[in-house]
Amino acid sequence: MKHLLTTKDLTRDEAELILDVTEQMAEAVTGREVPKLPALRGRTVVNLFYEDSTRTRTSFETAAKRLSADVVNFAAKTSSVNKGESLRDTALTLQAMGADAVVIRHPAAGAPQRLTEWLDGAVLNAGDGTHAHPTQALLDAYTMKRRLGGVEGRTVAIVGDILHSRVARSNVWLLSKLGANVRLIGPPTLLPKDIDGWPVEIGYDLDASLKGVDAVMMLRVQRERQNAAFFPTAGEYSRLYGLDERRLALLPDHAIVMHPGPMNRGMEIAATVADSPRATITEQVTNGVWVRMAVLYLLLTNGEAR
Amino acid sequence: MTDLLIKSADLIGRGRQDVLVRDGRVAEIGSIDAKGAETVDADGLVLLPGLVDLHTHLREPGREDAETVHTGTRAAAKGGYTAVCAMANSHPVADTAGVVEQVAALGRAAGYADVQPIGAVSVGLAGERLAEIGAMAHSAAKVRMFSDDGHCVSDPVLMRRALEYVKTFGGLVAQHAEEPRLTEGAQMNEGAVSAELGLPGWPAVAEEAIIARDVLLAEYTGARVHFCHVSTARSVDIIREAKARGAKVTAEVCPHHLLLTDEAARSYDPVYKVNPPLRREADVAVLRAALAEGVIDAVATDHAPHAPQDKQCEWAAARPGMLGLETALSISVLALGGPAGVDWDVLAERTSRTPARIAGLEAHGRDPRPGAEANFTLVDPAATWTVVPEGLASLSRNTPYAGMELPVTVQATFLRGRATVLNGAVLPNDSEEETTE
Numbered sequence: 001m002k003h004l005l006t007t008k009d010l011t012r013d014e015a016e017l018i019l020d021v022t023e024q025m026a027e028a029v030t031g032r033e034v035p036k037l038p039a040l041r042g043r044t045v046v047n048l049f050y051e052d053s054t055r056t057r058t059s060f061e062t063a064a065k066r067l068s069a070d071v072v073n074f075a076a077k078t079s080s081v082n083k084g085e086s087l088r089d090t091a092l093t094l095q096a097m098g099a100d101a102v103v104i105r106h107p108a109a110g111a112p113q114r115l116t117e118w119l120d121g122a123v124l125n126a127g128d129g130t131h132a133h134p135t136q137a138l139l140d141a142y143t144m145k146r147r148l149g150g151v152e153g154r155t156v157a158i159v160g161d162i163l164h165s166r167v168a169r170s171n172v173w174l175l176s177k178l179g180a181n182v183r184l185i186g187p188p189t190l191l192p193k194d195i196d197g198w199p200v201e202i203g204y205d206l207d208a209s210l211k212g213v214d215a216v217m218m219l220r221v222q223r224e225r226q227n228a229a230f231f232p233t234a235g236e237y238s239r240l241y242g243l244d245e246r247r248l249a250l251l252p253d254h255a256i257v258m259h260p261g262p263m264n265r266g267m268e269i270a271a272t273v274a275d276s277p278r279a280t281i282t283e284q285v286t287n288g289v290w291v292r293m294a295v296l297y298l299l300l301t302n303g304e305a306r
Numbered sequence: 307m308t309d310l311l312i313k314s315a316d317l318i319g320r321g322r323q324d325v326l327v328r329d330g331r332v333a334e335i336g337s338i339d340a341k342g343a344e345t346v347d348a349d350g351l352v353l354l355p356g357l358v359d360l361h362t363h364l365r366e367p368g369r370e371d372a373e374t375v376h377t378g379t380r381a382a383a384k385g386g387y388t389a390v391c392a393m394a395n396s397h398p399v400a401d402t403a404g405v406v407e408q409v410a411a412l413g414r415a416a417g418y419a420d421v422q423p424i425g426a427v428s429v430g431l432a433g434e435r436l437a438e439i440g441a442m443a444h445s446a447a448k449v450r451m452f453s454d455d456g457h458c459v460s461d462p463v464l465m466r467r468a469l470e471y472v473k474t475f476g477g478l479v480a481q482h483a484e485e486p487r488l489t490e491g492a493q494m495n496e497g498a499v500s501a502e503l504g505l506p507g508w509p510a511v512a513e514e515a516i517i518a519r520d521v522l523l524a525e526y527t528g529a530r531v532h533f534c535h536v537s538t539a540r541s542v543d544i545i546r547e548a549k550a551r552g553a554k555v556t557a558e559v560c561p562h563h564l565l566l567t568d569e570a571a572r573s574y575d576p577v578y579k580v581n582p583p584l585r586r587e588a589d590v591a592v593l594r595a596a597l598a599e600g601v602i603d604a605v606a607t608d609h610a611p612h613a614p615q616d617k618q619c620e621w622a623a624a625r626p627g628m629l630g631l632e633t634a635l636s637i638s639v640l641a642l643g644g645p646a647g648v649d650w651d652v653l654a655e656r657t658s659r660t661p662a663r664i665a666g667l668e669a670h671g672r673d674p675r676p677g678a679e680a681n682f683t684l685v686d687p688a689a690t691w692t693v694v695p696e697g698l699a700s701l702s703r704n705t706p707y708a709g710m711e712l713p714v715t716v717q718a719t720f721l722r723g724r725a726t727v728l729n730g731a732v733l734p735n736d737s738e739e740e741t742t743e
C-alpha cells in the first residue's frame with residue numbers, strides 16, 4: 001500500500017489489516033498520560049485542504065501528532081479549482097519540501113490520484129469531490145466492528161443523498177468487501193444512474209428497508225438540493241427519508257445509528273435520534289483518529305517495526 | 307512550377323497508375339514517362355483524395371499558445387488533410403465578416419491546407435441574437451456552414467430562424483447537440499463509470515433530445531442540419547430514421563468516439579476529457595457500424611488543442627477536447643476494419659468526398675481525373691507508427707493516443723500539386739521561407 005485513494009482499490013486483507021492496526025492504536029494510546037507514540041518521529045505529514053473541513057483536518061492532524069510526525073498545514077485556496085496556484089505546482093512545491101505524506105481534501109474528484117503523478121510521498125485521500133472518502137468508511141467499519149462485533153454478515157442501510165456522497169461510495173466498496181449486506185435507500189433523483197453492477201440492494205421506501213438492519217447510516221442532505229428539483233421540499237424529504245423516533249422504533253434493538261457529520265438536525269435525522277444512545281456519532285469521531293493513525297502508520301512505515 | 311509525376315500509385319478501384327500533375331491540376335493518368343517532372347515513387351501506396359475536416363479548432367485568433375492557423379494546418383497536412391473547416395469559437399468569435407476573412411487569409415498565408423472558416427450562428431456564441439450570417443456568407447471567405455460549436459444552439463426559436471435564414475444561400479447549421487440544462491456541471495458520460503468515479507454525468511439523452519428536435523426542425527423548415535460529433539447509439543437511430551424520411555440531415559463522428567470509451571476516465575487524466583464525452587463500448591460499436599454504412603456521413607476530428615496548464619490539472623478544472631488531425635486517418639482505418647479489412651473507397655468517401663460535399667468545397671474530395679485539382683494524400687497501408695506527443699506537428703500535446711501503435715502512415719500530401727508533406731515529413735513552403743529570411 002503506497003497511497004490510500006479509494007476503498008475500492010483495497011484488498012480485503014489490506015482493509016482488515018488497517019482495522020486491526022486501528023485497534024492496536026486505540027489500545028496503545030488510550031489511558032496513557034501522554035497519548036503519543038514515536039513511530040513517525042522525523043517524518044513530515046502535510047495537510048492540503050482545498051475545502052473547509054475543520055473536523056477532518058483536525059482529526060488527521062491529531063492522528064499524525066500522536067504518532068510524533070511533524071505536521072504542516074498547507075494553506076490552499078478553498079474557493080475554486082481554477083483559481084490560485086495549480087495543483088501540479090503545489091505538488092512540486094510539496095515534493096521539494098520533502099513531504100513524506102500528503103493528506104488531501106479537494107472538491108474535484110480524482111485530485112488525489114492526480115497528485116500521485118507529481119510527487120513521491122504517500123497520498124492520503126481525505127475526501128475528493130463526490131468520489132471517495134476512504135478513512136471515513138474505515139472508521140465507520142471500525143465503529144461497526146466495535147458495536148456490532150463485526151462487519152461480515154451484518155446489514156447496513158445507507159440513506160439519503162447517495163449521488164453526491166463520497167462517504168456512501170467508499171462505504172459501498174469497503175463494507176461489501178468485508179462481507180456486509182449493503183442497502184442504498186433514497187429517492188431515485190439522489191441515486192446515481194446505472195449502479196446495477198454495485199454490490200448493493202436499492203430501495204426507495206425507507207420504512208420497508210429498515211427491516212433487519214444492523215446499522216443505519218444517515219447521509220447529510222443539503223436543503224438547497226430542492227432548488228435543483230432533487231426533491232420538492234425539505235419537509236417532504238424529511239418525512240420520506242428522515243430518521244425520526246417512529247422509524248427508530250422499526251429498527252432491531254441492537255441496531256446502531258451512524259452519521260458521518262456534520263448533521264442537519266431535523267432534516268435527515270431528528271434531534272432526539274441523533275442524541276439517543278443508539279447513535280454512534282461522537283464515537284465515530286473518536287474512532288476517526290485511531291483509523292487515521294493506523295493508515296498514516298501503515299503508509300509511512302510499510303507496516304514495519306510493529 | 308515543374309510537373310509532378312506520382313508513379314504507380316494505387317488509385318482506388320482503378321489499379322496502379324501514374325498521375326501527372328501540371329499547374330496544380332491532373333494532366334494525365336495512365337502509364338506515363340514524363341521527362342523533367344519531379345517524380346514521387348508511390349509504389350505500394352494508396353492515393354486518396356486529400357482528407358477534408360469538417361470540424362477543426364485552430365485557436366487563432368485568441369489562443370495562439372495552444373495552436374495557430376499555421377501550426378494547425380501543418381498538423382492537418384501531416385495527417386493527410388488538404389482542407390479544414392475552422393470552428394468559430396475563437397477570441398474574438400468568428401461572428402463577423404472581418405474575423406472569418408482574417409482566418410481564411412491566415413490559412414492562405416500558411417499554405418498547408420485550405421482553411422474554410424465556419425461562422426458563428428449567434429453573436430459571441432451567446433445563443434441570443436443571430437450573427438451577421440449574410441455578411442459572412444457574402445464575404446471573401448464565402449461561409450456556408452454556421453455553428454456555435456462549443457455551445458448548442460439550444461433555443462428552438464433561434465435554431466428555427468437560423469435554419470430558415472441559411473436557406474437563402476444554400477447554407478447549413480452544424481449543431482453541437484447538447485441540451486444545456488441536462489449537462490450542467492457535466493464532466494463525463496453518465497453511466498456506470500461516472501457513478502463510480504463521482505464525476506457529474508453527461509447523459510446521452512442530452513444529445514439525443516437536441517438531435518431529435520433538430521431533425522424535426524430541419525424537416526419543418528426544409529433546411530440542412532449537420533450534426534457535429536455524434537456520440538451515442540440512440541443518436542444514430544434518430545438520424546437513420548430521419549434520413550429514411552428524406553430529412554436533409556448529415557452527421558459526423560470523431561475518431562475518439564470510434565475508439566475510446568468512458569473507461570479511460572478512470573485515470574482521472576483530463577487528456578481523456580472531451581465534449582461530448584467518451585461513451586460506452588456499445589456506442590463505439592454502433593458508431594463504427596453507422597460510419598461503415600453511411601448513416602454517419604463523415605469522420606471529423608474536433609481537433610481541439612489545449613495548452614499544458616489546461617490539461618495538467620484536476621479533471622473538473624481541465625478544458626475538454628483532444629488533438630485529432632494527425633491521428634484521424636489511422637483511427638478511421640481501424641474503425642473501418644483495420645488495414646487489412648478496410649474498404650478504401652468507403653474510407654475516401656467518409657474522410658474526403660462526403661465532407662467536401664457537405665462543406666461545399668468543390669475543389670476537394672475529388673479523385674484524380676484530368677482537369678481536377680491535385681489535392682491528394684499518399685498513404686502507406688502496410689506501415690505502422692507510434693504516437694509520440696513531442697513528435698506531433700501541432701503546437702499542443704493533448705493526444706489521447708500517446709504511446710499507441712496505429713496502422714497506416716501518411717507518406718505525402720499534395721495541395722494543388724505542391725507537396726506539403728513528403729516522405730512523412732512536413733515541408734517548409736515558399737511563403738514561409740520568405741517570411742523567415
Ligand SMILES: [Zn+2]
Nearest residue numbers: 455456482534
Ligand atoms: Zn462541439
